[in-house]
Amino acid sequence: MFATHPTPSLQESPHSLSREAGRQKNGKLWSNLAEVCSLLRIPAPAATPSAGEDVLFQHVQFKTGQRIHTIGQPFEMLYIVNSGFLKTVMIDELGNEQVLSFPMKSDLLGVDGIHSRFHTSEAVALSDCDLILVPFKKLTSLGKTYPELEHAMYGVMSRELIREQAMICMLGTLSAEGRVARFLVSLSDRFAQMGYSHRIFNLRMTRHEIGSYIGLTLETVSRTLSALHEIGWIGVDQKTIEIRDLNALRHLRRLPTARARKEKKTAVATIASHARHSDAAQPATL
């Protein structure tokens, strides 16, 4: 449909490494507290006693398909995504897996284990990944000397809570088109935040995984993408997505039926009528 633009590559590569946090030390990558904080987009500890510089966090690399943690595994650490793309899934009683999130750079992983000391979900690398290990014990003890850090941790968890609420809201109220549209907008926003193009990007997950995430079958996801393509709001070529009308996607509630579209080819969808106001209230992550 359109040429394969240089889309953001989350794959590990010597080149991309330069823009990521971390430095070599006896063959391993390590990050200090300041780097971890900036990655999490939280204020770094104001006071930096000499001791603070010494705190280092080890990186670990995972290859595509590898599991970071599994359900039932004892909880010990949190993981911060330094690069790469993952999914977290729950497995219900019948073995069906449900995708809960698609963590990427600067996201925090593993919080679900704090409560019961065991992980209740599973995290899988969808591309080669570089994660920073944050032993939970280390984090809480650091919280004592750096009060901002502790507060920031609450903030991160609160943010995640709000994200999940938005998700619940979406699943509870939106149609298939609305869900797919929001999913795309959310991805676009996140890529933008990472410094990648918000117009063209590659989906790292399958239609099945998207469907699981937003509560639809893979066929419906595929059909909806085709429909959005047909009315010109997006470009679709397999896993490559081009956003052509972000604002329309942001406010989409319901698309005209295929029947109606046949008659009136102009894309006049049912969108939130006051579609012109600024989107400050829109949550950045879906």
Next chain:
Amino acid sequence: MFATHPTPSLQESPHSLSREAGRQKNGKLWSNLAEVCSLLRIPAPAATPSAGEDVLFQHVQFKTGQRIHTIGQPFEMLYIVNSGFLKTVMIDELGNEQVLSFPMKSDLLGVDGIHSRFHTSEAVALSDCDLILVPFKKLTSLGKTYPELEHAMYGVMSRELIREQAMICMLGTLSAEGRVARFLVSLSDRFAQMGYSHRIFNLRMTRHEIGSYIGLTLETVSRTLSALHEIGWIGVDQKTIEIRDLNALRHLRRLPTARARKEKKTAVATIASHARHSDAAQPATL
């Protein structure tokens, strides 16, 4: 259908007060840290320096229909439910409200405000309520002297995160019957935990609010309750619910169609086949 049994009354009353935490002091109710911890079902600070006994948290009463906090309001405190029944709602761009939770005794309220320092949801009393005010600042500073408290806070937030994940999972995969059944089981579990009957209880919310919570229309909720009643798994009389087959409800996936039910009146529903194993893995809150 069945006599109006003495169902749990969450209304404030002089009698019920005796089993709740808190004591009088110049006309107001106050609770100390130990009471707050036991209410939250977290370990009380092991070491109890004399100073610890002095920490008191004020109670506030809200009457049915009153708002505890509204969207956009600056965040200052958390609230712990000592008695009563509430709902929290999000309002989407079009003004539709979506119910996010039905907090009751021992639940924590207001966590959504930590991240942005403003509340993103609204909490409303569905019955007269007694809440304990926990200034967030006070909590974090206490966390320094009582490390267990800080850890417990992470635990509570993590628990809430898991609850929301279970919710997302449900909305993404379950049919109407499954959702209603889970909702009832969850209520039953929570009433049991509070020391009330898990067999007979009063719904405090309307069908509309239930539907909003589990992503269905009020008509579907009503119909599904009728269907569950018809096959004898529950008793329904307006807001009074009697649980007659908790285990069946727990494992319900899909009900036979009305058509099929007409022919074979015996209640052989499609349940998870291995319905006999223990339910330890089942999350206590929906």
Next chain:
DNA sequence: CGATACCTTGATTCGTTTCAATAATCGTGG
């Protein structure tokens, strides 16, 4: 190059929503 996983599209079925009408319940003031 072949096998496998993934995607697209169509036809049909099924479940839920929507629209509509009736009934029960609650709160309030005459």
Next chain:
DNA sequence: CCACGATTATTGAAACGAATCAAGGTATCG
């Protein structure tokens, strides 16, 4: 206390949207 309107709940019929079933096409990987 009862009548009243307002809110809430039940139930039916029809319309709609997404799931399911099915087939063919396309990328991907060893």
